[in-house]
Amino acid sequence: MRTAGFARGLLAAAGIASLAACTDTPAPPTATPQARPATLKPPAPAPAPDPGPSERSQNLAAYYTRVEASLVAQGLLRTDGGGQDTPYTDTDLLRNFEAIAFRDEYARNRGLIPSNGRERALRKWTGPVRMSVEFGTSVPDAERDADRALVRRYAARLARVTGHPISAGAGANANFNVLFMGEDDRDQAADRVRTLVPNINPASLDLFRRLPRSIHCLVIAFSDNNDDHTYRRAIALIRAEHPSLLRKSCVHEELAQGLGLANDSPRARPSIFNDDDEFALLTRQDEELLRLLYSPRLKPGMSFETARPILTQLIAEQRGGPS
Template identity: 55%
Template structure:
């Protein structure tokens, strides 16, 4: 099963990423030149073969669908409201539990970005140049798609990044560690180890950080995508982690067709998921709303969106 870990945190939290009222652009001296490609180690090559077998197994079983849903996956406005609530207001990783799946039944509050999301992509030295070119183009296209869906300011940038996407291999831990220390000064050893020693069963990771003065306003995010994944699984990680970093933080077994479901049926963002993002960034919803406060509003939004599809 493909597992994408998501840690959406407020202020200084379980992974120790410190928030700030406004993400600061780092001076030129802290910007790094992309490392020249180098050959991966035997350990990295073994990992790539393992993930290739996993992808092949999933595809053989009819999973990792890419068409976004169809007649076999109908959903209603009531489904959207239920799935939105489960995915936005709950978190499968409880605070202080690291990567332990200890979801509580206590509902949280609606969190999302209020300011522009500026996505920057960096690659480890073991990522081949052709893969860098392909991945960067896909991330750029996806950022534009997310902007169209949400109506929010989401762009790919070279400088001034506040949503950092790292595509790195097993051998790139020193590079990743150094960049995280630049991006998040004061980050601790345990938090660095989480990113640089991610268990093999976890395919990708995103951590979003909120404003110190507003725990429901995200101001920075860091996503980790394993370079050893075959193309489709790697792209599926991009789709899920970037969307989750915008505020769709949880998974739900009832969400279908959706990438926010651990069954791996779908690899890429679906029509259902696009509507969830539209709902999340609809101005009728406000940061800090509880599930009870949002429910009447999400019902109206969902009916409006479903009516537009008729």
């Protein structure tokens, strides 16, 4: 049997090794080894291998991949900006602007508690918007260049649409920080937000640490200390676990909302400011909403009643006359 023959071979080899040990004794050393120089540093330990994303992060990535596939299969997450099947009138545009620009989706400083549609005054940026892109340690290098390019292109588009100075790549001078971070970067995200806004309220900070799975991404805009209706800083969080289309959709919606279109409306179509997920990317109506918001004739702090006649005139000029 093969097992028996293998056993005899081991025994014979052991006998040879024993004989060699008895007949080939090494000579004692003739010189004392030199002492290790005191200035010689021991080699640095090898870096620990990257463990990769946690199981929780992997599960979340798989979940969002299924979500994207399901939405696309239903004809949702459209990228065409709207067409003949999505007409809207001047009246629709005015109504949607009121719902989206003069109301908040969530109550201020209260986390994810809905605002119940309470009207508020107009808010927007008056100074330049300087965006920067930052990454959690879990985000692979291969994805970072694509994310930077996405934000840079979109910032340029927002600048063209609004006529407002908006740029990306500001670095330390940024006032609109776009964080691509995942489940494994929660503490890093909270620390970064606390550094950017030291006096942030606990409910807002907690969003970055414990964002529920149902919330794909978020943006929080902060008012100027001397003017509650003028934005001075915004922070957007884009989940690193998102597949490409959901990732791009989050960038489009959150960066536009951070400019002042803070609410969603079920009647807005075609629009990304609608929770029905029909459109993934900024639509032609969304561009009109942004153009209205950044008209110099609309001032931060205006009520809708004050802004209504101005908006009516702007819409007529923008769309070539009444509908």
